[in-house]
Amino acid sequence: MPIDRPITAYRRTGADPPWGDPLAPHGVAMEGWFWRITDPASGRVVVVLCGCCRGAAGEWTLVGLAAAPGGAVRSAIGPPARVGADGREITVPGVLEADDEGLRVTLAEDARLTARFAAPARWTRRAFGGLGVGQAVPGLGQYWHPHVLGGTVDADLRLGDETWTFDGARGYAEKNWGGGFPSRWWWGQASGIGGDEDACVAFAGGEVAVGPVGLAPTAIVVRAGGELLRLVLPFAHVSADAADGAWQLRARSPRWSVEVEGDANGSRAHRLPVPLPSERRLVDGPAQHFTGRLRVDVRRGRRLVFRGESELAGLERGDLSAAGL
Secondary structure: OOOOOHHHHHHOOOOOOOOOOOOOOOOOOEEEEEEEEEEOOOOEEEEEEEEEEEEOOEEEEEEEEEEEOOOOEEEEEEOOOEEOOOOOOEEEOOOEEEEOOEEEEEEEOOEEEEEEEEOOOEOOOOOOOOOHHHHHOOOOOEEEEEEEOOOEEEEEEEEOOEEEEEEEEEEEEEEEEEOOOOOEEEEEEEEOHHHOOOOEEEEEEEOEEEOOEEEOOEEEEEEEOOEEEEEOOOOOEEEEEEEOOEEEEEEEOOOEEEEEEEEOOOOOOEEEEEEEOOOOEEEEEEEEEEEEEEEEEEEEOOEEEEEEEEEEEEEEEEEHHHHOO
16 A cells, blocks of 8 residues: 655645645545635626535535525535646536636536636735645644635626626635534635725634634735735734624734724625535535625734725625534
């Protein structure tokens, strides 16, 4: 029986070494890719999710497509995906094709998306991804990395009775992976904030266990004013509160401070599917608002560097404990 190279065995814990590539497959129970398209001109949002799962039920894939306004959510369980060695090409036969240049989803005749990407703003902090040095910690339940923080998207969507065309919308993409989803988590993302089409903010946090120790860390990433900031332990203190239809985050490092405030903005939440990798089934997962309101302030020392607001923010809270999971 061949023996795994040490780096391969290490990555199968979910972790990545410094200067590793978080997008490359790890061989864990679930590796998920997520795309978000926002169009300030029309006030429309589209999300696509793809979860590649493996476990006692074999290998299988969740593909989901959702949009707002309208509230439609479609999903399907598909065959095992073919994922490129660098994680940048994903094919679910007959259902999804994705690479650096575009994305195609076909769930049904009335649930289809074709998107073309241009000038993507890729992650540029090479030593670590969105979790910072936390990405090197083996055995976390969930890892997170926002790898495209802007760029333009042209797309055509058919979802239910709606047919939309996007021209120069904003794009965002992230990856998450691990043994499954935490019991509780919070997440948010907005592009084109305050009229600055290049501005982007994303955050993710949740309850995790490191051995016998329970933690609830949060990471905040901001691209604005020519800077790409990542605020996360241990080099920044981040506090987060996501309850009663509001999201409030505060982050401070020796040089930077970031404040994020969000609310549902009167929008109805979508229920996105969550895969249970070992059971080959889906459960209703997070309550995500596609058109929430988000405001962000970024300061360097006491100087305000950026302030902006979006009413096309994705804001999410997940609680699988309510489903007994």
